[in-house]
Structure formats: structure tokens, C-alpha cells
Amino acid sequence: MRVRFAPSPTGALHIGGARTALYNWLLARGSGGTLVLRIEDTDRERSTPENVAQILDALEWLGLGWDEGPLSQAERGERHREEVARLVGEGHAYEDEGAVRLRVPDEGATVVRDVIRGEVRFEHSAIDDFVIARSDGSPLYNLAVAVDDRDMAISHVVRGEDHLSNTPRQLMVLKALGAEPPLYAHLPLLHGPDGKKLSKRHGAASVQELREAGYLPEAVRNYLALLGWGADATTTFFTTEDLIERFSLERVSRNPAVFDEQKLRWMNGRYLRELGSGELARRLEDVYGARPGLAVAAAIAQEKMQTLADFWPLAGFLVERRETDECAWRKVMRDGARENLTEARHALAGAEPFDEPTVEAALREVVERRGAKPKDVFQPVRVAISGSTVSPGIFESVVGLGREETLARVDDALSRLD
């Protein structure tokens, strides 16, 4: 199997493009075939080197490596012109106001054999002679794609459904060229939550944004694979090896899908909790830099995170001291909070060794002695050390912070209460 991913560098890599890349990659890996990366940059107005770099970067981050390329379609201009000239010479195409058009027969039809959609028939009467080269001689999409797919011996063209209507045109170019057509598979499009075509307005739409939002590439891969495909009625989680083994074009669905970030969040959380704590710390370092205390904080926060970006708001206080949320302070530091916190301070000062079982026992003893509810003691401690009413478990947090730092923060809170 020789497949290709052929993005146009007119913007960032969108999740739709990422899914197309993923499916092609899975096909190549699963068949022992080859994935060609071809940059379709013949639109010189809108294609930029920055976009190319961004696309390569996104693919790399997703872990979708290619075997050949990246090839620039624009750099193959000579080859394309050569074929245009040949088509004109052989009478398949003709000049019209400087541009070159392919002759489309008036009668008959062209049938696209699509792995996902079956045979799709296009009557020639509905297709005009279309332009294959501009008046300056530069080749156009339908010509360049056909020539390149042929030259690169592509066996399966797997791309978005928006290309289905252009396929008969490419088939006609191929036929005029005397080339055997590849097999086609047109994937359902991805829509936004409003049912319209996906765009930047619908949240994290580009791969870069997904990355910045703290998603894991393996989770994104798993989620994207399921957007338009399913192995069976119940399986949701797939390792990349599973995906490679089980993915098939035959089971790709025909109807458009909507990107649901909530489900991605959920899935990402599941992947995050599967990570070894050392691995999680490494991933967090990529985002926040290497900092003392990060690994400890990572282990403590892991079960409550859904994305890497959740880490800092939730557990940043374990890494560095932060401002107290006044709303949280007012809510918690009242009634018997001062006394409870004072008692807790003594208990923590005396807890030996300073580990979870001991700290928990010490704090629970305070609860008992004060005849209070657990939260009457725990919440003031939480606000004192984290500045917030929300944090990971209080015992892990206290131990993770260490006795010295915990007592320092509690003392500061107590002095403020005086």
C-alpha cells in the first residue's frame, strides 16, 4: 500500500486534516506500506513556509511519521507543465484565453470506485471542460494531484469528502495520461458543534491548540481515530498498536462527525491517569519547565487532572507559593477556624514521621478533640497551604509540601487571623 497525506499549507493543521493524516498513517503502518507526505503548495498566494513548518511540527507531535517527503508540489512544476503540454499535443486539452482546459466528453459518465461509498457516478454532461493550467502556464490542483499520485505510484487516495466531487476530474486527467487510477476512499467531514463546517471559531480546532490545551498525543490519536470509525460496538480505548492492527477503511462511517471536546477531555484524563508518575512529570516539564517539587506535585495531582493544563491551577501551590483567593479565605476562615487551625498546627508540628498515615491520624485527632466536623479542620488547613478551597487530598498535599513549608504557610494564615 502506498498512501499519501497531502495538506495544503494555507493554515495550521486542523483536526480534520490530522484525522486524515492519522488514517493514512494507520493504513501504511498496518500494511507494511509507505506514507508519502506531499505539501500541496501550488497556491502560492496562500501557502507559506511557516504553515509548512507548523504542519510538520503538528504531525511530529502527534507521532505520525512519514516515509517519503515532505515533497513540495510547487517544485514539481516542470513535470506538471510537461504533462500539460503532452495533453495539449495529444488533443486531450486545449488552450482557451491563455489557460489550458481538459476536454470533457459530452456523453457518458465517470464512475468513482470509492472504498467507503461504493460506486459514485458522475455524468459528463454536468462537468465543464475544466482549467488544468493558468494562463501563465502554472498547473492547477486537479492536474497536479493526478500527475503526482501517478508519478508517486499512490495505490490508495484517502482524503476528505470535500474532494469527492473533484475525483471524476482527476480520473479524467489520469485517463488522458494513460494512467491506471488509484483506489479512492473519501472520509466523512468533521463539523463544528453547530453542524457547520469546522472552523477556528469552534474551540480547539487546530493540533497546536490541542497541544497547548494540555492534551496527550496518544489520547488525541485515540479520540481522532473514533471520529469516523469504530472497530465494534463497544471498544473505546485502543493502544496505537491496536489501532494499527484493527483499523480498516471498510469500517469507516459515511456520515459527518462533530468534534466533541468534552469527550476528548474525558479520554485524555483516562490516559493521564495511566501514565507512570515519572512519565507524567516529564510531560509536565515540557509545559512548565523543570522545577523542584514538580514530580511530587505531579504524583499528587494526577488523579484529578484531565489535561496537563489542569495541573497548575490545581496543584501549582505545591511547587510555589501563590496568592490566596480572597473569596476562599472569607468562606473558610470564620467561626472556629482560628482555633482549629491553631490545633492543627500543633498536631502537624508533632507528627512523627511526617508521612501520610501519621499526618492523617494527627489531623483526625484534632477533629475529634475539637468535636468538629472533618471539614472544619481540613478546609482551613487547605486554604492556608493552597490559598484555595479546591486542592488534591489534604494529607498528600501537606506531606508533599513538607513540614517546614506547611507550618510556615499555616503560621502566616494564623497571623493574618489575629
Place this chain on the structure above:
RNA sequence: GGGGGCGUGGUCCAGCGGUUAGGACGCCGGCCUUUCAAGCCGGAGAUCACGGGUUCGAUCCCCGUCGCCCCUACCA
């Protein structure tokens, strides 16, 4: 306007002539509980777009209608 694709709970995926229409996200409730999550348990939610056929029987097959999307560029 012309051509093409698609149409199962809010969302994703199952189903491929006979099912109580299944699973997941989300939502609601409960348990757990030191906050928030996570986890576990339970629940609500689908005239299978609509209308005709074919058939003993249609979500599944055929036709039509409607809706959404794509193409119809000297964009890709």
C-alpha cells in the same frame, strides 16, 4: 441553478430483514468523602429525518420529499 454525498438519543460509534434498537461522552440521582475531581451504582433521553412502496415482517431494500454538507475558481 446543476452535480454529488450524508440523515440511529444533545454528541461519537454499533446494528447490516425479525433486537426490550446496544456501548461511550455529556446530563440527572446515589454511593464514596476533607474540598474538587476520579471511581462505582442507578436513571432520564431515539416517532431509527419524513412519506410512499417491496415483504408475513423493515432502522436495515427501492422511490420520492425535506434537511445538512461538499463540488461546480486561471483555490486546494
